[in-house]
Amino acid sequence: MSQLTNSDEFILVGKVGATYGIKGWFKVNAYTEVPEGIFDYSPWRVSLNGQQHLVKVADWRRHNKGLIAKLDGVDSINDAEAWLHAEIFVEASQLPELAEDEFYWRDLKGMKVVNDAGYNLGTVNGLMETGSNDVLVVDANAKDAFGKTERLIPYIQDDVIKSVNKEENTITVDWDPGF
Numbered sequence: 752m753s754q755l756t757n758s759d760e761f762i763l764v765g766k767v768g769a770t771y772g773i774k775g776w777f778k779v780n781a782y783t784e785v786p787e788g789i790f791d792y793s794p795w796r797v798s799l800n801g802q803q804h805l806v807k808v809a810d811w812r813r814h815n816k817g818l819i820a821k822l823d824g825v826d827s828i829n830d831a832e833a834w835l836h837a838e839i840f841v842e843a844s845q846l847p848e849l850a851e852d853e854f855y856w857r858d859l860k861g862m863k864v865v866n867d868a869g870y871n872l873g874t875v876n877g878l879m880e881t882g883s884n885d886v887l888v889v890d891a892n893a894k895d896a897f898g899k900t901e902r903l904i905p906y907i908q909d910d911v912i913k914s915v916n917k918e919e920n921t922i923t924v925d926w927d928p929g930f
Contacts, residue, residue: 761796761803761840762857765789770832771814775825777834779811779818786818792841799837854915856885863921864889864904867913870928872902887922897929 768778781789794807811820825831846855856878864872864887873891880886885906891899904926905911913923 760843762843762846762855763838764792764841765839767797767834767837767839768817770828770835771819773828774821775827775831776819776821777831778814779820779839781818787813789818789839790820792845796840796842797834797837798840799834803840854917858917859887859915859922861920862915864902864924865921866924866926866928872904872924872926872928873899875922876901878906895928899928902926902930 764783765779765781768780770777779789781787783789790808790811794805796803797806798804807823809821809823809825811818821831822834825834843857849855859875860877862875864875866872871892873889873895875887876890877888878885879888887902887904887906889902889904891897891902904924911924911926913925915922
């Protein structure tokens with residue numbers, strides 16, 4: 752376990768869950784689109800008690816409907832307990848390159864959202880997953896004509912989301928500003 756001191760951009764990809772067995776294994780809650788994809792990244796930057804540590808996964812496997820893993824140097828249940836609830840990060844540079852018309856959620860944050868009539872709805876503050884589709888969380892402008900402070904706009908490609916322009920940092924939507 753080595754401590755990190757650089758300030759590269761890190762992306763949260765999962766969290767350490769409960770211990771599994773007595774030989775240093777623990778459950779992994781993956782936030783990656785394909786859960787097993789979390790193991791495509793090495794090494795992990797694990798945040799524990801406010802400090803980040805560089806760690807390597809020694810082994811992993813599917814277990815029932817979840818995932819379990821073992822880190823190098825973690826050989827007992829006591830060692831594994833020390834990592835409980837730690838957050839798992841990877842460097843942004845480790846993420847795969849995307850096609851021109853694709854982007855990561857983090858790329859949308861801070862983009863201006865305008866409707867197809869040209870009304871500035873605000874700025875993307877974040878995204879959230881729902882059962883049916885993802886939702887843009889948009890902070891409305893301070894002087895919003897409709898008195899909104901926040902808008903939740905479903906991320907439905909072609910239906911609501913008309914275009915995402917990375918160069919202009921703008922998302923165009925078919926959305927009523929009164930919503």
